[in-house]
Amino acid sequence: MFIFLSTSLNGVVVAQEKQLLIKDADNKFPIADALIQYDHGTSHVHSGSDGSFKFNSKSFPDTLIINHKGYEEVKWAITSEEDRNETIFLQHNPLQIAEVAVNHSSFLSAITKVDLNKFPVNSAQDLLRKVPGLFIAQHAGGGKAEQLFLRGFDADHGTDVSVNVDGMPVNIVSHAHGQGYSDLHFVIPETVNNIDFGKGAYYMDRGDFNTAGYVDFQTYDKLKNSLVKLEGGSFNTKRILGMFNILNDVTGRKGAYVAAEYNYSDGPFAIKQNFNKINIFGKYNQWITVNDYFNIQFSTFNSSWNASGQIPERAVDEGIIDRWGSIDPTEGGSTSRTNFQMNYKHIISPSDQIDAMVWYSKYDFNLYSDFTFYLKDKDHGDEIQQTDGRNIYGTEVKYTKDISVSNGDLKLISGIGFRNDDINTLQLNHVYHRDLLLDKISDVTGTETNLHAFSGLIWKTGKWTINPALRVDHFIFNMHNLLDVEQLPSGQSSEAIRISPKLNFSYSTSDDVMWFLKTGMGFHSNDIRVVIQNIGDKTLPYSISGDFGVRLHPFKSLIITPTLWYMSLQQEFVYVGDDAVVEPSGKSRRYGADLGIRFQPLQNFYLNADFNYSHARFIEAEKGEDYIPLAPVITSTGSVNWDFLTGFSLGMQYRYLGSRPAIEDNSIRTKAYFVNDLMLSYNRQKWGANLQVNNLFNVKWNEAQFATETQLRNEQTSVTDLTYTAGNPFGVKMGVYYKF
Structure with a gap:
C-alpha cells in the first residue's frame, strides 16, 4: 500500500509540470509510447500512458520529430519555454503492413x-x-x-x-x-x-470461456460521416442501414452517433426462412476534462426466423427430400437483446490511470429444433422448445501504472469486477409444431455470480518482455428446480473458485523479429444444472496451454507468424441443453500449428492467409475410440485485394475446412469444403457501390455437420449417419451507399 501511495503521489507531481501532450486527432485519446526526437535529433524520449512527455532542451529553437506506427510523422517547432504547454494531434495513416x-x-x-x-x-x-x-x-x-x-x-x-x-x-x-452461447447479431458490422x-488462455483480463481464445469487437467512438446504405440480392435478401453523426463539436472533445439496420432474407431453402432482424445502436463520448473521459452506449436488436434444420444424408440420397428440403418444417425461433454500457477513464498522472466499465443486458431467447425426428415420439415427433429469459449486469475496474526501474520499464495492471445473471426462465420442452406443449423436460430459475480479480506485471528490459500474472475467479450458483416439488423453497446452491496463473515471455532480436513463449491456465464454467446436480464435480474445468512462435517482418511488405501450441483440458463437454443430460467426456489433449501470412507487395495489392492444423484426442479412452467429434483438423482462410483505377477495388476470399471425425471411433467423417466469395466495389468521396458474389463457383458443400442417431417416420429402426445443413449456393448481393 505504501508503494502504491508513494508512486501515485509522485505521478501527481509530474503531472503538474509544464509538458507537451500527444493525442489522436480523431478521438482525442492520449497516444502512449510515441517516439519524440529532440536536441536537433541527437536525443529522444517516449510519451507516457497519458500522452505526455518531458525533455531537456538546453537551447532554442528546436524541432521535435514525433513518430508512432499508424500515424503521420509530425515536425513540431519550439521557440521558447511557453511552447511546451501545448497538445500535438497526430493524424492516422491508412494502415499498411509496413x-x-x-x-x-x-x-x-x-x-x-x-x-x-x-x-x-x-x-x-x-x-x-x-x-x-x-x-x-x-x-x-x-x-x-x-x-x-x-x-x-x-x-x-x-x-x-x-x-x-x-x-x-x-x-x-x-x-x-448451450453453455457460453454467443450471439453477435446485435452488432452492426x-x-x-x-x-x-x-x-490460448494467456491474458489476465480474460476469464470464463477463455480456453481456445478470446475475441473483442471494438466499435467506433465517432463517425467522420453520416451514411445511408441499401442492399439487395438473391433469395429476396434486403438490407437497409443508416448511420447518423448527431454530435461532433469542433474541438473534438465530444461526439455522438446512432446507427440502425433492417435485414430480411428468405434464404435458399424450400421453407422460407423469413429471417427478420432489426438493430439499433447509439454511442456518446466526451472528454470531461483533459484527464477524464466518459462514454455511454446503447444497443438493441430483435430477430425471428424459420429453419430447415439438420437433415439426414440418407434422406437426400433416397430422394425423400432434396438438399434444400426439411424433415420438420416448423423449426426456427426468435431472440432479442438490449444492452446499456458506460465507460469511464481517469488519467491520474503520466504513469497512472483508472478504467471503469459497468453494463447491463436484458436477454430473451426462444428456439424450436428437431434433431432426431421420430426417434423418441413415434406419433408427434421429437421437436423441442428451448426458452431463456434473464437480466445480466456487471462491472470491472482496472488500474494501470507505469514504473521506471534501472534496468527497464514496468507496467502494473490490476483489476476487479463481477458479473451476475438473474435467470427468470430456463426451459426445455417437448412440443408439437411449436403450438402444442407435450411435456416439460426441464424448468428452472436461478442466479449465477462471478467475482474476479487479476494482477500482473509487464517488465521490459533490454530485448526481453516478461509478463507474469494471476487471475482468481469465484462463482456462486443458485438454482430452483420448478419441477421438483420436494425441493427447499430457497432452492440449492454451490460455490467454486478457479485460480489461473499466466507467464509469458518475448524476445526481440531486432525490430523485425520477435520470439515468444506463452503459458497459462484458463477455464470454462459449467452449466448451473450440472453444478447443482453434481456438486463439487468439475464445476470449472480448467485448461493448461502453451504457445511457442515467432513474428517475422523480413521486409516491409511481408509479415509471417508461425506458432506451435499445446493444450490439455480437464473436461471436454458440459450440459447438453438439447437433451437435458450431462455428457462429461473426460480429459483431452490438443496440439497443433498455426501459420499467418500478410503480404503487401504494392500499396494497392494485399494478400493474407491463415493455415491451421490441430490434433485432438481424449486421453482416457482406448486408441481408436479417442477421437473428439467435430474437432477441426485442417482449416485455412485467406483473401486477396486489388485497388485499381480510381476508386475500384476487387477482392476474393476463400475458406477451407478439411474432413474431420464426426464420432469417437472415426467411422463417420464430415465432408471437406472449399468456398470462394468475390467482391467488387467502387468508392467515391460521397458515394459508392458494391457487388458481392457468394460461393462464386457454386460448389455443393455442407456448412454444419453432425453424426446423429435419427429415425424418419416410415423407418422401423433408427440410423446413425451424417446430418447436415446445406451451405448457401451461388448468390449475388448488390449495394449502394451515400455519405453526408
Missing part, C-alpha cells in the same frame, strides 16, 4: 485492422471470419448464433471462446441451448472499428 510493429503489444489488433480496411464486412458472420484461425458454421436459419471452431475445438456456440463487444461479455452462461483477439 506500419505494423511485430514487437508492439497491439500487433494482433493491428493485423486485423489491416484486414478490415482491405476487405470490409457487412454481416455478423463476416466479423467472426476476420479472426485468424476462427471458423464458423450456421445451421438454424440465420438467426441462431454461429457454431465456432478454433484450435481443435468444436466450441459449439462459445463454450471455449470468450466473445466480447467493447469489453462487454457476449457469452451467456447456463444458456438454454459497419460500427466495428477493430477486432482484438488472442489464442
Whole structure:
C-alpha cells in the first residue's frame, strides 16, 4: 500500500509540470509510447500512458520529430519555454503492413485492422471470419448464433471462446441451448472499428470461456460521416442501414452517433426462412476534462426466423427430400437483446490511470429444433422448445501504472469486477409444431455470480518482455428446480473458485523479429444444472496451454507468424441443453500449428492467409475410440485485394475446412469444403457501390455437420449417419451507399 501511495503521489507531481501532450486527432485519446526526437535529433524520449512527455532542451529553437506506427510523422517547432504547454494531434495513416510493429503489444489488433480496411464486412458472420484461425458454421436459419471452431475445438456456440463487444461479455452462461452461447447479431458490422483477439488462455483480463481464445469487437467512438446504405440480392435478401453523426463539436472533445439496420432474407431453402432482424445502436463520448473521459452506449436488436434444420444424408440420397428440403418444417425461433454500457477513464498522472466499465443486458431467447425426428415420439415427433429469459449486469475496474526501474520499464495492471445473471426462465420442452406443449423436460430459475480479480506485471528490459500474472475467479450458483416439488423453497446452491496463473515471455532480436513463449491456465464454467446436480464435480474445468512462435517482418511488405501450441483440458463437454443430460467426456489433449501470412507487395495489392492444423484426442479412452467429434483438423482462410483505377477495388476470399471425425471411433467423417466469395466495389468521396458474389463457383458443400442417431417416420429402426445443413449456393448481393 505504501508503494502504491508513494508512486501515485509522485505521478501527481509530474503531472503538474509544464509538458507537451500527444493525442489522436480523431478521438482525442492520449497516444502512449510515441517516439519524440529532440536536441536537433541527437536525443529522444517516449510519451507516457497519458500522452505526455518531458525533455531537456538546453537551447532554442528546436524541432521535435514525433513518430508512432499508424500515424503521420509530425515536425513540431519550439521557440521558447511557453511552447511546451501545448497538445500535438497526430493524424492516422491508412494502415499498411509496413506500419505494423511485430514487437508492439497491439500487433494482433493491428493485423486485423489491416484486414478490415482491405476487405470490409457487412454481416455478423463476416466479423467472426476476420479472426485468424476462427471458423464458423450456421445451421438454424440465420438467426441462431454461429457454431465456432478454433484450435481443435468444436466450441459449439462459445463454450471455449470468450466473445466480447467493447469489453462487454457476449457469452451467456447456463444458456438454454448451450453453455457460453454467443450471439453477435446485435452488432452492426459497419460500427466495428477493430477486432482484438488472442489464442490460448494467456491474458489476465480474460476469464470464463477463455480456453481456445478470446475475441473483442471494438466499435467506433465517432463517425467522420453520416451514411445511408441499401442492399439487395438473391433469395429476396434486403438490407437497409443508416448511420447518423448527431454530435461532433469542433474541438473534438465530444461526439455522438446512432446507427440502425433492417435485414430480411428468405434464404435458399424450400421453407422460407423469413429471417427478420432489426438493430439499433447509439454511442456518446466526451472528454470531461483533459484527464477524464466518459462514454455511454446503447444497443438493441430483435430477430425471428424459420429453419430447415439438420437433415439426414440418407434422406437426400433416397430422394425423400432434396438438399434444400426439411424433415420438420416448423423449426426456427426468435431472440432479442438490449444492452446499456458506460465507460469511464481517469488519467491520474503520466504513469497512472483508472478504467471503469459497468453494463447491463436484458436477454430473451426462444428456439424450436428437431434433431432426431421420430426417434423418441413415434406419433408427434421429437421437436423441442428451448426458452431463456434473464437480466445480466456487471462491472470491472482496472488500474494501470507505469514504473521506471534501472534496468527497464514496468507496467502494473490490476483489476476487479463481477458479473451476475438473474435467470427468470430456463426451459426445455417437448412440443408439437411449436403450438402444442407435450411435456416439460426441464424448468428452472436461478442466479449465477462471478467475482474476479487479476494482477500482473509487464517488465521490459533490454530485448526481453516478461509478463507474469494471476487471475482468481469465484462463482456462486443458485438454482430452483420448478419441477421438483420436494425441493427447499430457497432452492440449492454451490460455490467454486478457479485460480489461473499466466507467464509469458518475448524476445526481440531486432525490430523485425520477435520470439515468444506463452503459458497459462484458463477455464470454462459449467452449466448451473450440472453444478447443482453434481456438486463439487468439475464445476470449472480448467485448461493448461502453451504457445511457442515467432513474428517475422523480413521486409516491409511481408509479415509471417508461425506458432506451435499445446493444450490439455480437464473436461471436454458440459450440459447438453438439447437433451437435458450431462455428457462429461473426460480429459483431452490438443496440439497443433498455426501459420499467418500478410503480404503487401504494392500499396494497392494485399494478400493474407491463415493455415491451421490441430490434433485432438481424449486421453482416457482406448486408441481408436479417442477421437473428439467435430474437432477441426485442417482449416485455412485467406483473401486477396486489388485497388485499381480510381476508386475500384476487387477482392476474393476463400475458406477451407478439411474432413474431420464426426464420432469417437472415426467411422463417420464430415465432408471437406472449399468456398470462394468475390467482391467488387467502387468508392467515391460521397458515394459508392458494391457487388458481392457468394460461393462464386457454386460448389455443393455442407456448412454444419453432425453424426446423429435419427429415425424418419416410415423407418422401423433408427440410423446413425451424417446430418447436415446445406451451405448457401451461388448468390449475388448488390449495394449502394451515400455519405453526408
